[in-house]
Amino acid sequence: METxxxxxxxxxxxxxxxxxxxxxxxxHAALSLIATLFGIAVLFLNLGAELxxxxxxxxxxxxxxxxxxxxxxxxxVDREEDLDTEPLVGQRLLAGLIGLLFLGAILAIIIVxxxxxxxxxxxxxxxxxxxxxxxxxxxxxxxxxxxFPLEITAGLLTIAVVGAVVLSRRPRDLEPIPEPESxxxxxxxxxxxxxxxxxx
Amino acid sequence: MFGxxxxxxxxxDLAVVLIVILKVVAVFAFLLVATMLMIWFERKVVSDFQNRxxxxxxxxxxxxxxLADGIxxxxxxxxxxxxxxxxxxxxxxxxxxxxxxxxxxxxxxGGDFSNGHDGSVEIFGHTTYLQLADPAIGILFAxxxxxxxxxxxxxxxxxxxxxxxxxxxxxxxxxMVSYEAALGLSVCAVVLxxxxxxxxxIVMAQAGSGWxxxxxxxxxxxxxxxxxxxxxxxxxxxxxxxxxxxxxxxxELVGSYHTEYSSIRFALxxxxxxxxxxxxxxxxxxxxxxxxxxxxxLGPGWLWGVIWFLLKMTAFLFLFVWVRSTVPRVRYDQLMxxxxxxxxxxxxxxxxxxxxxxxxxxxxxxxFITVAIGAVVGLTGYGLLKASIATSKARRLExxxx
Numbered sequence: 001m002e003t004x005x006x007x008x009x010x011x012x013x014x015x016x017x018x019x020x021x022x023x024x025x026x027x028h029a030a031l032s033l034i035a036t037l038f039g040i041a042v043l044f045l046n047l048g049a050e051l052x053x054x055x056x057x058x059x060x061x062x063x064x065x066x067x068x069x070x071x072x073x074x075x076x077v078d079r080e081e082d083l084d085t086e087p088l089v090g091q092r093l094l095a096g097l098i099g100l101l102f103l104g105a106i107l108a109i110i111i112v113x114x115x116x117x118x119x120x121x122x123x124x125x126x127x128x129x130x131x132x133x134x135x136x137x138x139x140x141x142x143x144x145x146x147x148f149p150l151e152i153t154a155g156l157l158t159i160a161v162v163g164a165v166v167l168s169r170r171p172r173d174l175e176p177i178p179e180p181e182s183x184x185x186x187x188x189x190x191x192x193x194x195x196x197x198x199x200x
Numbered sequence: 201m202f203g204x205x206x207x208x209x210x211x212x213d214l215a216v217v218l219i220v221i222l223k224v225v226a227v228f229a230f231l232l233v234a235t236m237l238m239i240w241f242e243r244k245v246v247s248d249f250q251n252r253x254x255x256x257x258x259x260x261x262x263x264x265x266x267l268a269d270g271i272x273x274x275x276x277x278x279x280x281x282x283x284x285x286x287x288x289x290x291x292x293x294x295x296x297x298x299x300x301x302x303x304x305x306x307x308x309x310g311g312d313f314s315n316g317h318d319g320s321v322e323i324f325g326h327t328t329y330l331q332l333a334d335p336a337i338g339i340l341f342a343x344x345x346x347x348x349x350x351x352x353x354x355x356x357x358x359x360x361x362x363x364x365x366x367x368x369x370x371x372x373x374x375x376m377v378s379y380e381a382a383l384g385l386s387v388c389a390v391v392l393x394x395x396x397x398x399x400x401x402i403v404m405a406q407a408g409s410g411w412x413x414x415x416x417x418x419x420x421x422x423x424x425x426x427x428x429x430x431x432x433x434x435x436x437x438x439x440x441x442x443x444x445x446x447x448x449x450x451x452e453l454v455g456s457y458h459t460e461y462s463s464i465r466f467a468l469x470x471x472x473x474x475x476x477x478x479x480x481x482x483x484x485x486x487x488x489x490x491x492x493x494x495x496x497x498l499g500p501g502w503l504w505g506v507i508w509f510l511l512k513m514t515a516f517l518f519l520f521v522w523v524r525s526t527v528p529r530v531r532y533d534q535l536m537x538x539x540x541x542x543x544x545x546x547x548x549x550x551x552x553x554x555x556x557x558x559x560x561x562x563x564x565x566x567x568f569i570t571v572a573i574g575a576v577v578g579l580t581g582y583g584l585l586k587a588s589i590a591t592s593k594a595r596r597l598e599x600x601x602x
Contacts, residue, residue, distance in 0.1 A: 027288070027358065034351070054340045062347025063377070066354070070373050073358055073366065133336050135397060 013039035207328035283361030296352025312501025313407035368456030406490035
């Protein structure tokens with residue numbers, strides 16, 4: 001059962017990832033990203049990490065991708081893009097090579113390490129104490145062992161928000177650039193009166 | 201993994217699977233019928249408010265009007281605009297309906313919670329709760345579903361390839377993202393009061409004879425009235441219901457994100473909207489009014505659970521319709537001001553005050569002094585917020601900033 005769920009989700013995650021890379025339309029790419037993130041959420045559920053799964057959906061699918069889509073629609077960059085020409089020459093070749101290298105490294109670890117490697121099996125990722133729910137455990141750890149990193153992160157996020165507001169609301173230039181001659185009212189005649197040239 | 205439901209804690213055999221399927225079908229049917237009746241109820245009550253008759257032809261009191269409309273929608277021509285993004289256009293209504301259905305799965309809708317009973321019922325020799333699922337993450341699942349409900353609206357507007365739907369959907373996403381924070385913070389207050397995320401646990405914590413034997417233990421009182429009020433307002437904005445229905449302000453945006461939709465695809469949006477109203481009422485009842493908990497007068501206890509649940513839910517649905525037919529639509533800047541400058545600071549401050557209160561209780565501090573200090577800190581924060589809003593307004597009027 002677990003393996004079946006894993007295979008289905010892995011396929012969805014991979015298909016979504018491919019869709020992100022190969023979609024011509026940015027909105028389709030964002031939709032593929034949603035599929036990927038959902039697949040990962042179900043994978044978390046499969047490992048018994050319910051809180052992670054639901055946080056994945058709330059934070060990534062429900063907020064971050066919504067913002068990505070929102071910005072795309074507001075700025076109107078939702079047009080089809082030309083995928084045939086590379087913006088950076090040699091980028092795709094390099095990406096492919098590095099991808100292959102990573103795949104090779106992972107395969108090598110699995111082949112060399114045999115049983116002793118971390119495979120994401122339950123022995124590694126299961127709860128510290130099976131009787132207490134993992135929400136309680138994460139909460140306790142966050143507010144006892146990791147309380148300092150938590151506070152630092154909170155501070156960092158606050159600084160980021162304040163910074164964004166300050167950057168986007170710059171004081172207006174106090175001496176505005178004068179308007180071009182042709183558009184200013186010289187006081188001689190009303191602007192609405194357009195000099196007639198020739199007959200209509 | 202499956203949470204607290206005793207049905208799934210033991211050995212899972214064929215009977216258990218059949219019971220789960222039965223519950224799925226029952227909840228599905230209940231939600232569809234409730235939505236159908238809600239549409240009729242809303243039309244009828246709004247007509248009464250406006251001195252009209254309303255639907256009165258199909259069935260007694262026009263109760264079958266929704267069914268007739270549904271059948272008509274099935275047989276209408278299904279148009280897809282030429283400039284629409286075909287695949288996304290077809291996908292969008294489905295993305296609206298599915299979260300609306302899933303949201304109801306965690307709502308407890310019956311069971312005997314009186315005299316220390318835990319609301320479980322016996323079906324074919326198996327013990328189970330009268331709710332489809334009781335995951336440990338409980339109410340977080342509801343937040344997750346309401347946060348992905350925005351996709352349907354957003355993509356519908358974008359994929360129509362038309363201006364008004366796009367404006368409507370951009371408004372909708374801004375509004376829904378803004379109000380989600382207030383919604384989540386007021387849910388936090390409930391979770392803090394009851395100490396559990398599971399919806400069944402939240403109902404259990406509110407059951408019992410209550411203070412003085414007759415004032416129920418509802419979170420409405422236990423968490424203070426503020427989270428309830430914030431949740432009620434934020435839920436209306438989240439549902440895009442009047443007075444927060446700027447998303448489909450007809451005078452400005454024609455029909456907003458579903459302008460280009462016709463036939464059954466439009467019907468799906470319509471159904472999802474009312475289904476969300478029903479579910480939101482059910483969730484308010486679960487969070488703040490004890491869900492199906494209530495006294496058993498005579499007959500089977502689980503049935504009284506269902507009756508109390510339906511009564512409380514109907515009261516809220518009436519409130520929704522009442523608000524819709526009497527309160528005028530707010531302006532867009534008022535909407536954003538209410539969300540960001542009133543509801544979020546209010547619910548955040550209240551959450552901190554509640555947390556202080558609970559810590560003081562655990563540590564045996566002097567409760568009165570602790571809450572007084574908390575209130576002073578809260579008021580200082582409120583003053584600072586006021587001052588900063590006033591400063592920014594003054595600077596905007598001076599023309600120093602945009």
